[in-house]
Structures are given as structure tokens and as C-alpha cells.
Amino acid sequence: MSAVRNRAGDAVVHLTIDGTAVEATPGELLIDAAERAGVFLPRFCYHPRLDPVGMCRMCLVEVSGPRGFTLQPACMLSVAEGLEVRTASDKARKAQQGVLEFLLINHPLDCPVCDKGGECPLQDQAFSHGPGESRFTEEKRHWAKPIEIGPRVLLDRERCIQCGRCTRFAAEVAGEAMIDLAFRSDGIEVAPFPGKPFDSYFSGNTIQICPVGALTSPAYRFKSRPWDLEQVETTCTTCAVGCRVVAQSSAGRLVRYLGVDSDPVNQSWLCDKGRYGFEAVHSAHRLTTPTVEKGEVHQPVTWHEALDAAAAALRDARERGGPDAVGILGGARLSNEDAYAWAKLAKSVLGTDSVDAQLDDGLPAAAVLGLPHATIDQAAAASVVVTLTGDLREELPVLFLRLRRAALDGVRIVECSTAATALTPYAAHRLAYLPGEIARLAGALVGATRAHPTGVDDEALAAARTLMHSLDGGGEGLVVVVGRPSLAESGETVAEAAHAIWRAYPNARFLPALRRANVHGALDMGLAPGLLPGRVTLEAGRDALSAAWGELPAKPGRDGRAILQATVDNEISTLILLGCDPLGDCPDRELARAAIEQARFVIFVGTHHTGASALSQVVLPVAGDGERGGTTTNCEGRVSRLAAKVLPPGIAWPAWTVAGELAKRFGASLGFEGVDQISSEIARLAPAYRGVDTALLGHPEHRDGVVVPLAAVPVDIGGRRPRPIDPIATPGILSVEDQGSPLELGAAQPAGAAGDVAPGWPPATAVPLVTFSPPDGAAPADEPAAGAYRLVVRRTLYERGTLVAESPSLAQLVPEPAVFVHPAALKELRVAPGSTVTVRSARDSLQLPIALDDSLPAGVALLVANLVPSEGRGASALVDASRPATDVWLEKV
């Protein structure tokens, strides 16, 4: 096609749709071009995020061609210069009506009892494009209904219109064709493979995109009718991808989450943990009222009494041991505003800098904040992506989907991982290394060291190095995904590895892959030792911030692990736990238990009863997901809005209010009366967040959030076209902005070039943002001891955390613990798979069934973290978190 260009210089093609001239992009599908031109064509199988297949034939239109006008599916036809299209001619209408009548002849009259009723594309399009009445008088097709095709998916084959959206999602997007169409003709049905349930981490998406009520979830089935739903657009705070979702409630309870098509983030998909985790909000184990330990038991008290008790304990601790005697752990599940309020309380009122949102389970905060950030889009458009992280499908599921797609589109992935991950099949190279060797591996990868990292295959390393050499000198187009590959491998060594790559490729960008929902926001808000809100160090920001905050701690405090250790050593007497359970979250569960037992006083601020709340002296209930406004920050540094849809249970308060009330008991005021005021203060005082206030975030263009700092211009993703939300893909969501949109629309302008922030803010103070330089030569791991196995402790999606345990849809999915080894180890131990072995480290020992993973290097033993309740002993009991790597011994029982 000759390149016709429009005034802006973009190539265009001209066509007419129903007599109206329309301009379209070359290659654009007719169904999309028509939609942009205001002509919505009926459709079922077409989904804007899936490859078109033209199966359902609903979008037939008359199209001009060499043989005159013929009927063609608009979803399969690319626009062409001079194309004439008739979408509503007699012939087109008859074909559309015919298809609809065909779809309905065997469709059961289930509407009154069908979850989809009221938001059903089949109902809607039968009304808009159907024949009005059916001429079908035969017996309809019958099938047993519904059948369970997986633990979270029910299939009603009578309702299925065989559009293949679900099966195509599974194969194309999730990369797991666990369901397919079976049989033929009108006996065709969606089916899992015999004996293999459809238990994909992404199964809920099939339910969302099913255009009829054929797929339903046990979680939502019969819970509500669409017209009884209230909904609000918010952000998933189950992990740090921060998928955009719609939270729907009925009669004051959350009943369903649906994915929103946020182009830079989740592109309409969600993982099942994010989709169903809201169930935990209404669990019977929610904290509803403050309690204080009296004698051996917790007694419900008034907020007044509980806060007094907490304040008294804090005052007592300060009097006895100075401000450093108070330690604050957690906060990664708070909103930015909550985290800011708690950081302000800690650092300016209580005077302690021993605050950490991470519990030794992440990366050094300076590395997370101080490496130049990449967005997900930048990773997806990179030439090379290096991963220094665990299995992303287990930790940041939708990031896995984005990277998988990127790899299929040509991004070359170098995966540094001891065990194979879900991304391995898509990686150009996988470098399996011995835990503890990651920094040496990174050095070897970029050619900085000659030393050969143990366990790494020579050929794979050489090939990966060649790929790295193909980058330009500065490393433009290189994105490194940095997370915590294993809890038995210290965060410092991983940070060191990232730094080695940065030294060699100064233009490389880094996508932090810490997984806990708002861990990035919490660190950004200063919930880490030595840091202040807005990614500045205590030193650098002290002068600018103390004007507003008052006096700040003199020197950096302790990090998460040191806080626990200092508590054991009686240097810290009082702990505040911000929504965290160190017993489950800290890799060193024994240390966590010892600290909590040793502390004179523990104040628990959280949403659910946990092992830690039971051991606390004061328990303060706060609002959780779906109950609070404010903002959250995802792994990219994207700040997006949270919205409340339901009220917190009992007399729980928003977490920031608790901080404010405690401050008052110290004669101080945090200076805000509402979430918006905190947002404004953050926008004013936190350098990296300058200008990111409610007005800016409320702007329709910023519906997907903004990446901080604002100077970072959104990445140009070239030829990829942002896709419109398919109104039949995400039922009802188009109207979200009209329904309970929580923040006022402001007059702010979209972020532009550096320094171009929302008007009305004072000019930038010259506070430098954190840059990362690791402490020189973090100690490398020793060689493994004789006969020992190197331990890997990795994450799994359905670990036994509060969210999973309290969500009925998820609670059953926690896997059984086992120790995984290379087949050679089985031979050595002379045991059969499944038999019990003792796994012993210098700290503790466990008895576990042994299982095979031939992706592991010999000499490595892999366990999964957090599979047993916090009273029990799991993988973390073995970890010696003070060392870069942990050795274990295996013995036959």
C-alpha cells in the first residue's frame, strides 16, 4: 500500500463506513477503525488483547472487493485504501441477525439465574442486533451444569457460545493451554485435559472475558446482580505490580474484582490472588475493635484507652532507653499516605529512625530507590532484559505476563536463576548459579571479572555475554529486573550484582521486583532507616524537611533485621508492627519469635488476627484493601489512586488516623485531617513525589497513575498501539469514572519534561535523590561445606500469608512443603521421590518429603517459603540470614 500520510505525517488509509469518510492507521482492524469512527460493530470472539480469529461471525459487514460487496468479519479484515464498508445494509443486518438467532437457539433461558444477566454482551447484542424473536421450536441442547473445570472456575456448557476467548487467553496470554475446545459441531465444549484441572494462576481472566455466563467463579456466583453493584476503580494491593482493578460491592460487602485495561500496567489481566484476595477483607478474623492485653487475655477497649496504653508504653520506652528504644517494623501494606503519616510520627515525634518496611526479605532500600528505574513498558520494549529475581509468576504474576509477551515479541531475556522459573522457556539464556554467587555471576556476565561463578554453564555464560556485548557501550536498551531470588541468599549480594551491571552499563535501567504490595511506596515514604519521604537520605533531606517536620533523628537507625536483633539484645524495648507479622514475613522466624517474646511491649497495628497480634500487648485495628483512599506506588514507581468502596469493620480506623492520634498524645500534631491533605503534603515535601497531588492524579489522562519523579518522561513504545477498552470485555467499567470516583478532578496538566510539574508548587529544593553505591565488596559466600547442599528458599503465589489464609477461594491452594533436589541427589541419598528426608542446617532441621527438579544444579536444595502456619517451623527456620548463603545437609530418615 502506498504510504498516504495525514497532516501530522502519520501514514493513514482512507475508507468509507456507511458512507462516511474515515481515516485509519495502516494495518488497523476494521472493527477497531469503525469503533473509533463511532460505529460499534457487534462481536463476541474478538477481544482487543487477543489475536482475532473471526469465529463467531457476529461482526459480519459488507465490504467492497474485486467480486463486489461480500460479507466479511470486521475483526479479521485490515483496513485498506478505498475500502467501502456497509455495516447496516439489509444484507449485513440480516447476517448479523442470523448469527444472533443461531447463538440463541440453543442458549438456555437462564438469564434470571445467571451471574451475567444485566451485564451480558449476548443480552445486549441480542437487543441491539438480534432478530427480536426466535423461530426455534426444537428441543434445546442439554448438558449437566455447571461443572467444575478447575478449583476457581465453573463451566456451564449450555451457556457457552464457543467463542474461544477463554481457551485463547489460556494459550496466548497465560501461555498455559490448560483448557481447549473439545469435540466438534454443536457438541463442541471447553474442556480441561482429563485428570488435569484448570488451575492456572490466571484462571479468573477467562471468567472476566467470557462474553456470557458460561464461566463463573465460586467466589461471585449468585452473590449479586449487576444492577445492585456499586463499583469504583482502584489499584490491586496484593502485590507490587499494582494492577488497575474495579472493586465492586453489594450491600456493603466487596463481591468482585475485575481487571481494568491499563495499557502501561496490566492490560486488563489480573492474577487470581489479586482477583480473589478481597475475600480476606470480610474474613471472620478481621480486627474490629482495639484490644489491650489484660492479664493473660486481650480485652476490647475504646480507642481512647488503647491509644493511651500504646502511648504510655512508647513514652516509657523513650524514658528508659531514649528514642532508639522504639523500633517500627512493616508498613509495606499501607497506602502511601498511611506510610507517610507513620514515618512522620516515627521520625519527627517518637524520634526513632529504626523503622523498616522490609523484614530482611527484600533488598537494601538504597538499592531499590537509588538505581535508575525502568517502567514495565521500558522492560517490554528493551533489547535485553536481565533478571536477578525469583520466579516472577509466583511473585509478581502480571509482570510475568508482560515479560512473557515481550519475549515473544523479541525481547531477549537473560535469566539468572538457580532454579528454572515460569519465564525460563521464554528466556534467551538461563544462567543457573550456586546461591551466594550472584554478584560474581553478574560480574562475569558484564565482563568485569574473569573469575568463573560456581555452577554456571560455560556455554550459556559465553552466549549471554555475547548478547550483552551486542548492547551499545552505555547499555541503552538494557533493563535489569532486580528482586530477591531466594530468602536464603542475602539482599546485599543481589544489590551488589545489580550494581556490577550498572557500573558496566551506566545507561541500564532497573525494575525493582520486590513483591509486597506497597513496599516501594513505603520505602519512598521513608519507612526505612536513613531515609526520608521522596527518596532522599536522612542526611541530604534533613535541612529541607526539618523546617516542616521539626527535629529529626541524629543518625540513621537500624534496619529490619537489626531491629529484631536489638530487641533480643534488650536495646529496643518496644516494637510497633505496622500490618506485618514478622513470624511469617521474616526469613529468620526464630529471630522474629525471640524478638517479639523479648520485647517489653508490642503494639500491633493491622487488619487481621495473626500470630504476632496474639503476642502483642495492644492491638489497633485499621482499614484495609477496599476500605481506604489515598495512593499506592508500584514496582515501577507508578503512583496510582486507591479508592474505598466499603467501610472498615467495627470501629477500625484508617492507619494514618492512628498515627495522628498517637502524635497528639505526645503533644504533637502531624498536621493533617484527611487523606487529601497528606497527599498534598507529600506532593510538596517529598522530592521524588513533587507535584503528585490529588489534582494531578485525578486528571483523566492520569487514570493509569504517574511514574515518579515526574521528570521521568513516559517511555515512547513506538509502534504499539494503545488499545481501547473493549466495552464487552470489561463489563460496565466504562462508567466507573461516574461512580464514586474518589478524587476531585483537578486542573493540573499532564507531566511533561523535567521540572515541569503541576502548577502551584514551590520550585524544587535542591535535595538530591538517593543514588545507590553498595558498601565495598559485600562478603562473597564461602564455598559450600563438604557434603552440604546450598539452600534456595523461593516464594510461591499461594503462600500461607494472611491474604491467602483468609480468602476461601485461595486458602485451599497452599502447596504442601517439600524439598526439591536434582535427580543426582536422590541417587546419592538412595531414596525414592516422595520419601521423607531430614533437612538440617546449622540452625535447625526439618523433615520433609523429597521431590525432583531437574532444573536445579546438583548440590542445591530448594524449599518454598511460608507454607506452614506461623506457629510451625518452615523453610525460614533453616535460614541463616546473617550469611550470604546457607548450607544444608540431607539425610535419609
Add this chain to the structure above:
Amino acid sequence: MLTSAPRIVTSRLDHEDSYTLERYLATGGYKALHKALRMKPEAVAAEVNRANLLGRGGAGFPAGRKWSMLRAAETTYLVVNGDESEPATFKDHLLIERDPHQIIEGAAIAAYAVGARLAFIFCRGEFALGLERLTAACNEAYEHGALGGRIFGSTFSLDIVVHPGAGAYICGEETALLESLEGKRGFPRIKPPNFPAAIGLYGEPTVVNNVETISALPWIIQNGGDAFAALGAGTSTGTRLFALSGRVARPGWYELEMSKTTFRDLIFDPALGGGIADGGELKAFIPGGVSAPWLGPDSLEIGLDQEAVGRAGSMLGSGSVVVLDQTSCAVRAAWRITRFFWRESCGQCTPCREGGHWLEKILRRIEEGDGRFSDLDLLMDVCDNLAPGVSWPPEQTTICVLGSSIPSSVASALRMFREEFATHIRTEECPFAGAPHEMAGGR
């Protein structure tokens, strides 16, 4: 009129051992391949072009032209379509069982002409004996040097894979066949853009030709394209293998010169069909397989000619001719054919998946005596929703022609024998009940 045209694809079939290499060589086999390998590939293609060999699989597209439309690429595949699963079509079955070497030689010639190094013969899975003979013949051909590396000492190499189908009629449709070969469900692909010549097997340009089309190639190379084109008339050149069935005295296969032989010859000539069974009367005939619209006795003088049958509103299609006599029930025939298409629909497109069964249900009701007069217009309108205008060749609301062929028999029966439908409805029973054969009616 019976012509003196030679038998081209069935020349060997009078021998009991026609399927063996020994007999094949004794009857001039593999000479054409020797000859082709000494020609330039383009010259081989030119010979086939001159022959104007129309595809024998149903669509009747000239083989030479199909080959010339291949997208230029590193890899090109040849696929021989031996899935023959349409009711009353049994010509490829014959060629596969009785002359497999002819298919192999033809495939080698075609592969040489189009530059394919790998060919697949997709053979209907139920042809147990055919598959056995085809694979045995392949082994013999490898032994003989007619397949494998450097065929007959030339620089040309070819491997052939015999692939048994898994029991779905739709896998005879060329793009469904390719999907099936790739190990996927036999869902036809959408054309455009998936014309096999451009985007075929594994995305590479691919020639798909019918078994009979391929079987004609050795003769064409041996005798020249002009000799082939001298037979028949107009665009319908050469001979064609017809499968005659239904209410005729002598059902079976007949290789006849195209165009010069008429349907009357085929059905009534004593050496051919020998007239209607049991001395009956011709009621109608299906000229080209069950997807073709029916013709009546007034069409008997039409030649076995692709264009002439096309002008009469039907097609020569797969070369199977089915005869209905005065004891055959038109409703029942339409119902049985519709039932076949309903069951064999791949289920992809809504109109075919749903419409086929709907039509079947109505027809069965009428045949069983539960019809209503309103059914007649309904049948036609449902047909119209599958193939707008209900004419031939059909306009489609579906992906492949299976769906748009379902109306052929329904509309033919209704247009030609509406009164018979009315009788079923009025008397609440089939007027043909009790006739002693399959095509008769009854519950």
C-alpha cells in the same frame, strides 16, 4: 456417448497386483519421474499448465495456476489430499488402495516442479488397507530410489510422510488439513489471508492437491500436456474419475472423458450406470458430491464439464454422482445429507455449528410426520442465513464452504419437490415409507 479416450488414472486397475512396485514398473511406472527429472522444474510446471489440469478435489482450480501462485520462500511443502470422507465419494479411496505408486510418482513430479523437499500424503484414517499399501509403496519407492536423497541419481531429493487422518471430514478442507497436520484441531483457517500458497503448513507456502489431481501427473509428463488437453473440451480437459451411486443399476467408478460424456451417458449407458435400479425412473441426481445442488432429469444432456454444470447452478465438485429414483424420498435425502454436515461441522462458526443442526432437526421432524407448513419458509430462511441468496457458488457467512454447502440439498429438495414436503406435512407421514432401500422414507 462413450469416447475412445484412454484411461489415465485407472490404467493399471485391471491387474490384481496393481499396487505393487513390480506391476507398476511393468506398466511404465516411474518413467515419467525419470523424464521430469531431466527437465527443468519450470518445464514440468509448464507441461501441467498446458494440460489445464483442473483440481479433482472439489473446487476445480487449475493445478498449474495454483503452483504458479506460490509465495517465493526457502521452504515449500507439498500436501496430497487423500482425506476423502464425503458420503458417496470413493474415487481417491480406489486410487490409494489400488495404485499408490502412481500417487507417489505424481507427488514427486509435483514436488520437483514446485521445489518442495518434503511432501505429506494426508490419508483418511479409516482407509486401513489404503494406508497399509501407501506406506508399503513408499518403502518400495525409497528402496527403488524414487524417493529419498538424490532421486534416480539426480540432485533432487524428496521425503514423503504418510499421515493418517483422525476421522473428521472437515480435515479434507485444505486449511483444516494443514492445521491437523500441524497437530492442532482441524479448524479451517480464514482466507484471506491464509491461502496455502502464501501461508500454508507451518506458515510456509504449500501446495495442496487432491489424490486424483496428483495421479494424473505421470501421464501428463509422459504424454505431454497437449495430449491431455486434447481430451475433453474447453477448460474441462482430460478424463475424470466418477463415483456413481444411489439408485442406478451399476453403481461404481468410471473414468470418463470430460465434457464429451454427458450425465445421461454416465447414468444410462449400459456399459456405465446401466440405467435406474429396478427399472425405475430418474427423479433427480446430485452431480458433484453431496455439497452440490441437485439437478433434475432435464439436465441429463449436460456434459461432464465443469463450466456447463456451473452454468446449471451446481458443480462437478468431488466427482461423485448420486442418483435418486421415484422411490427415493427427497425429504429424507436432504435430511440425511444435512445430518452428515451437521455432525461434521468443525463447530467454529456460529451459523454452521448451530444452523446445521437446526436444519437437521426441522427436516427430521418433517420426515417423521411432525412438520408444519411454516417450516418450509423457515428452512429457506435459515439456509439464507448460512449462504445469503442460496445460490451456487454460495455466498458465505461462514469461514469455509462446509457451512455454506449445507443449504444445497435443503434448498434443492424444497425448490424441486416442495409438493413432497407438503405431503409429508399434510399426511403426517412419509409417503415413501416401506420402499426397500436406504433412500426411501419412513420412521
